[in-house]
Structure formats: C-alpha cells, structure tokens
Amino acid sequence: MKKITSLLLTFLSLSAVAQINVGPKEWVTVKNKEFDKEKLEELRATETIFVYQNSDKENLETFKKTLNEAWDYTPLKFVSYDEFVEGEWNEDEHSFFSINGLHKVKISSSGTVTEKTYLNLLLYMFDGGEKEVFARVNLFPTAETYRKASEFAEDDINELARYAYEESEFRNWNLAYLKNALQTIDKYISKGQNRWLFTSENTSEVKKLKKEVLYVTEEFLIETNRYNMKDSKPASKEELFSKYPYKIKVVTQKELDEMVVNAKEPIYYIQYIKANTDQFINVINGESGDIIYAEYTGMAHKLKSKDLKKLAKVISKA
Template identity: 30%
Template sequence: MKLFKRSVTLLVFIIGFSSMAQISVSNKYIGGLSKLKKENLSKFKKTETIFVLSTIYDKLEYEAILKDIWTVTPYKIIPASEFSKVDYLSDKYSIVELGGHKVNSTMASGGSYYSLFTYIDVKMYNNKKINSKLSKLSPKKRKKKINGIFNDNEINIARILIFPKDEFIHTSMGYDMNSIFTTLYTEDVFFNYKPGFLRNYFQKINNLLKKGESYWLYRNDHTPGLRNLASKTLYIPSYMTIKYDSWRGKDSEENEENITKIFKKYNYKFEIIADDLLSDKIMNGENIYYLRYVRMNAERFLQVVNAKTGEILYRKYMSGFSYKLKSKHITELNSKIRKSTK
C-alpha cells in the first residue's frame, strides 16, 4: 500500500498468550524482566531516533509532545508515507514506530479465540546481519524474505501498550496485515493515543533510558509519592467510563455511572474528565494526577501517573477471565494511599 513505502511488516505471529505491560524497558517483552543490555543501551544513546507514528497528528503536534522531554537521543519525526526502513539500515539510527500482532488460539474444548496486541516500539536492528543476508539474495527472494530478516534481527529497547477500541479489534479479524497497519497509522483506533498521554509515556521511557534502568510493568507496586492523592484530586479519563461486554464482545457508550459505582469506597477526591481536556492539562504541564488504564484482551493494567513528570506512582496488573475493572481494585488503591500517608 502506498502509505508504507517500507517493505517490512512489523507484525509478528506467535502462538499462545503474551504477557506485557503499559511500558516496558527490557531486552524482551514475554515472560519476566530481561534487563536491557548495557551494550545495547550505549549503542542506542549514540543514535538519532526516528519517530514514525500515526498520521492522526501532524509533525508539529509530535514536536510539541517530544519537546523538552525526549532528551536521551537527538530525534527526527518522519511521516509514515515518507518512511522506508531500508533507508535507515545503519547503526546511526534507532526507530520508534507502531506495531502489533494478532493471535488465534485453540482452547481445550476445541473452540478458538482471537487476540490483538498493539503497541509503540522503541528499537534498533542488527544492521550488519541484515545487510549481509540481504546482499546474498536475488531481488525476488529479497522481497519474499525481507520481513522475516528484519523481525529476526530486532534489538528491543522499550515498548508502550496502546489500548485498541473494540470496533477496531473486531474489524481487524478480517484484515490482512497491510490493512491492519494502514489502520494503525491513519485512523483514531486507540483510547490512550492522545498527545498528553503519549507525552507521559515517552517522558517515562526517556527518564529510564537516561538512568540506564530497566522497567517491567508486569508487577504491582507503588512509590511514596502516592501519598499526594490523600489531598489531591485523582482525574479519571472519560474513556474509562466505557464498559466492555465480553459476552457481546462490544464496548458500551460512555457512562459515568460505570466509574462512580466502582469508586464508591474510594475515600479521596476524584473527577471524571474528558480525554481531550486531560490531554491538554498534561501538555500544559499541570501538576495533576490521573488514572491510566489499558486492557489488552483479558490483561488489565491500572496506573496512577503524575502528569507533570510522567512518573508512575502506582501500578496494578490484573489477569484472568474478567475484562473489567472492579471495585476491589479501587479499594486496594484506596488502601495503598492510606498506608502511604503513615
């Protein structure tokens, strides 16, 4: 498709269920934390990072997102329509781009289910190996094998999970890979893909990479800063008022009652806020705190974020057969806030 001059598909097919997190800085994203290798971090810091992101925002908007918060490397924003990965086969570059994979799994009963995983990856490539393998192939074989060669030689740096909307999940079941990627790059198909949300995600990754720290959000913990919620308002993005019906496989309309019900035992101040307004507050550098929620199939990730710094004050990972956020999860957050003030 014309949108992608790149001849490489980033979709990777796997069998089974992947465990991921809203943000990971790690050598791999399945299983447990694999610390980022020092040589890879050193190599990354010497690159220019090429950002290739959704066209729902223009270059100026991405510049506003990254300005002042992406300092670990110099960077350049390239429109997807102008980007070809083979043009950046050099150790001078690292890449930030949208990615995903889908999984068709068979249950013991014989039935099957479909899962879609979507994310933003920060990565490098083993360019020496890629160039060596490509140089040995005829043009015909090169075209056929180039996808696998790139996928086999990725160097993982960091990943951000992006929460797909129900309609996109359903329509993607019948999409081929190129169509899925065209949609990822050209349509508004994610709940947490707003300028402010992206700013805090990239801010956190930047800070981790500058410190040389790995991070794995497939964990539950909190920081002392959580005590601030005892006196501050917790903002809840309006997309969290959408309730997912797993039986019908469909999202509801926004309904504040869905959130107020599960927050009944929350002892502190909270406010439901439109996603765009919350994004604007983050972009304006306001010192506020907000709840960040991602559901990736039956895996759920709940976090409390400092909008000014991008720091994650609380993280809760939930798995199982439920697709919902429940009152017990808010009760647990309530308890952690109370204990952090003592």
C-alpha cells in the same frame, strides 16, 4: 552501512501483554534480562524515527514539541506512515518508535482455538537484520479498532499496518499518555534499568492523593462488552467511584492533555488499559511521568469499584 528495506508491523504467534515494558525483549512473559550496555550506546548514537498517526497531523507541531521535551536519549524525527514505508533507513543510524503488534493463537488440550490481537508502540533498532527491542507500550484500541485489527491479522499484514496508522483509534494514543510514557522509558534506559511489564507497585508519592485531586477522563468510563467486543454506555460514575473516598474529577481527554502538557507542578491521573482479558491500572504524575501506582490484573473484563477500593486502601496506608 546496511539499509533497512522493509518496516511493517510484525505479527507473531507468541504470548505477551504489556502496559509499559522497558527491557531487551519484545514479547515478555518472565522478568526482563539486563540491558546490554553496548546496545544502549548503539541506540544512543541513532536518530529515532517516530511514526505518527494521521490523526496527529491536526496538531502536529504541538505533538512534536511535547514528545521532544519528554525524550532526551536520542534526537527524534517525526514521519508519517507513508514516509516511514518509503524512506531509506540505515541500521547504524536509525532507531524507531512505531506501532507493532501480536496475533496470539492458543490451542487448548480439548482442541479449542483462541485468538487474541495486541497492538503496541515499540522502541527498536536493527542489528544485522535482527530487531533489537528496548521498550514497548501497550495500546488500548477501541472495540471497532480491535475487531478490524483481528481480521487484518489473519489476512494482509500490509493493510493492517496502514489501517493502524490511518484509521485506527486508541484510547491511550494522546498527548498526555505518550508524553508520560516517553518520559518513563527515557528515565529507565538512561540509567540502564528495565521495568517489567507485569509490575504491580506503588511509590511513597501515592500518599499525596489523600489531598490532591485524581483525574479520570470520560474515556475511562466506557465499557467494552466482552462477548460482542462492542463499546457500551459509560459506567455509572457514582457506582464506580463509590469506594474511593478521596478527591476525584472527570475531565475530557482534551482537558487532561492540556493539563499534562503545560504542567508546572504534579497532577495525578488514572491510565486504564485493557488488553483482551488483561487489565492495567496506573496512576501517573503528569508532570514527571512517574508511575506512582501500578496494578495488573489477569482475567478481568472491565473496571470495577473494587479496583478503586484497592487503590484507596493503598493511599490510606501510605
């Protein structure tokens, strides 16, 4: 029984982005290889330690109940960051859901250096001291969080880890999305299947948006200036939705959380994630967690009306 003595964020000079990737690689640029069935059984035999943020303490019992209901593959144990760092965890008994990250450094042929920082929620365990990855969920930091994380990535990893849990803010770290993300991962690994991070797809369920309301949150409307990495005033709803002819409604994140947590029938919402210049747009069934529409765009700087026009076109043809 080997104890794990150090569990901190890992920052590597590699290239990858994701919204939800289910597969046995942490940083992925090509399609996933298949899961090793023995590894999945080893994962199933563990207790999964979920490390929550300080901000989750206010409604911790609801947080635990919601994620426990979404996750069946292993028993979950919820711990704070301090408990995570100070705890004694064993390789053959524990797996983890915790915030990990990537600091990407790219040098062009002309010598120009470009640095980007990504943060994600990772499902993993250890085998002989080596990290075995099963899934990752890309997190969408606020502009302030992104700036500070980028600074820490170059300096003290320990301080960055503590900042990620105690002060950072993510636009998709909420009950609705975490519930649905865990549902998605649970379904795929239970079947031994993987999901590629760059997936662009839609299911037949998307046709329901011809009649059903599509919910978006107020956070969805906030833009981040690509030059100074600061959040700017919300985008014009009228302009953004001008090319989407179906029902759409803006709600607060709290309202959406309540709808998703208590859903007894399908409800649909957009989850928008921006990771540097990579853009992911998902339409999610909040009851089941199923992703009914997924669109990836590289080199995008903000959400535009043409993105919703593309969704509307898919709906019209469904």
